[in-house]
Amino acid sequence: MTTTTLFELPIVRPHRFIRAALSLVAVAIISTSTTGCGLLGRGLSGGGSRELSAANETLLKPTKRNPTQLTLQSTRILPKPEFGVTPEVQEELDRLMTRERGTVLRILDENAHHYEATKKVFEGQGVPTELLSVAAVESGFNPRAASPAGARGMWQFMKSTARLYGLKVGKKQDDRLDPKLSTMAAAKHLRDLFVNFQDWHLALAAYNAGSGAVNRVMTSEGESDFWELSRSGRFPRETRKFVPRVIALSLIFSDPSRYGFDSVNAIG
Numbered sequence: 001m002t003t004t005t006l007f008e009l010p011i012v013r014p015h016r017f018i019r020a021a022l023s024l025v026a027v028a029i030i031s032t033s034t035t036g037c038g039l040l041g042r043g044l045s046g047g048g049s050r051e052l053s054a055a056n057e058t059l060l061k062p063t064k065r066n067p068t069q070l071t072l073q074s075t076r077i078l079p080k081p082e083f084g085v086t087p088e089v090q091e092e093l094d095r096l097m098t099r100e101r102g103t104v105l106r107i108l109d110e111n112a113h114h115y116e117a118t119k120k121v122f123e124g125q126g127v128p129t130e131l132l133s134v135a136a137v138e139s140g141f142n143p144r145a146a147s148p149a150g151a152r153g154m155w156q157f158m159k160s161t162a163r164l165y166g167l168k169v170g171k172k173q174d175d176r177l178d179p180k181l182s183t184m185a186a187a188k189h190l191r192d193l194f195v196n197f198q199d200w201h202l203a204l205a206a207y208n209a210g211s212g213a214v215n216r217v218m219t220s221e222g223e224s225d226f227w228e229l230s231r232s233g234r235f236p237r238e239t240r241k242f243v244p245r246v247i248a249l250s251l252i253f254s255d256p257s258r259y260g261f262d263s264v265n266a267i268g
Helices: 014-031 067-075 087-097 101-110 112-125 129-139 159-164 179-197 200-209 211-221 226-231 237-254
Strands: none
Touching: 087 101, 087 237, 101 112, 101 237, 112 129, 112 179, 129 179, 129 200, 129 237, 159 179, 179 200, 179 211, 200 211, 200 226, 200 237, 211 226, 226 237
């Protein structure tokens, strides 16, 4: 089963052109997304890779931030997400507690050691550990997961995204399969998305659909609330399912007994 999990330059002097080109790389990073193999559920995204946003598309929305602000946000501890139980999240919780209970138990029991290792990386990067459930949705914390679309690893990175975050991808070496290196890249990617959108729900949507797609929907609807945008039907179906599923897994991981998983300990 698969999930898709996705200019114009001013005239500058030669020594400034390098900096301008590096800026384009940063824009490309948050425009690209991942493709997941989605062990939890089916059909979340149809298995296709995501394209970069159209040229000249403004990615820093809803607000623009100067380089000083971006530098500060690249090092600070990011705020924890405020995950509530909406009807969409409740639907995912019900599914995970019943039809997909066995999958959740396998993650909690068999793959908890991967969770603990990735948790240390996120803590070191100042990224909320509640977001580790992204890896659960993408791969069930399986470091060697692969999708037909070409995504690999625990975080289901496509080659282009992996390379933008410094991972080596080739015939002899594929850092996407390295739990620590890929988790470091995932933490940086999620940080970039949060700095871009200043909202974890929108950041998660962008992890699945790409920043460009999320920005287009926000601009079209004149709305920045994820749930309102999701209910408008403008996001792809896989994105509308991906975000509440990540939230549902995060809630279960933080308090398994509350959701009927009494035989295991919390890994949140």
